[in-house]
Amino acid sequence: MKLFLDANVIYSASRSEKGASFAIFQLKNKFKIELISSKLALIEAERNIVEKETSLILSRFYYLIKEIKIISVESVKAKIFYKNIIEEKDAPILYGAKQSQVDFLITLDRKHFFIKKIRGEKFAFTITTPGEFIMELK
Template sequence: MDRIFLDANVLFSAAYREDSGLVHLWDLESVELVTSSYAVEEARRNLDTASQRERLVKLLEGVRVIPVEPLVEVPPDITLPEKDVPILRSAMASGCTHLLTGDVKHFGPYFGRVIGGVLVSRAAAYFKARE
């Protein structure tokens, strides 16, 4: 079973439009979706409308939310902005197999790489690998 950690931008994008392709993550079999309260708050803060925030709440019903940032060390060769460190820490500490993010600027150099047991990738790459 894959355990997938969803970055804030994945949550945001899934809730932003009703027809977002990312909502198919919630339809996958043998998958557990995980995120953190930190990621949820970031996604919520960036959504503009009440209907988008309502979609986020509905989507979160199918996601295990980690309430606090774990004190897991990020490997020293990984360079991320402070705002992204809690995302990687939570993915690592929660035993996730994958971290899905659309943050190409900060996580892009690590796409396809396993960090602390977690494969970092875009959602599109994850869907393609499951075909």
């Protein structure tokens, strides 16, 4: 099973060992989950951690990303491909999930990914939150 992680999931997992975002990393081996994200998402998560969090959280971030397969996403191509579907800044996340041929795109961004326009699209993957994904595993 392959999961594409949005920056906010990686950020959340780095901040707390108690939430569903962190649990995905813990369940990785048990359920044979391949974690994938983009360089852009990791840069965004790292930037937010450096600006807002402690060095302990930054250390946890560096530890966690060792478990992630990192891909490159062409932002311009992504923005053109999904220009009528999602906000420009979020297009590379959708495109990264498509490009990686994942089963799930995991995000905490309800404002942009859980709207009628997105729900009406047919993707080869399911868009879900970390909590919803964990519940599906059980």
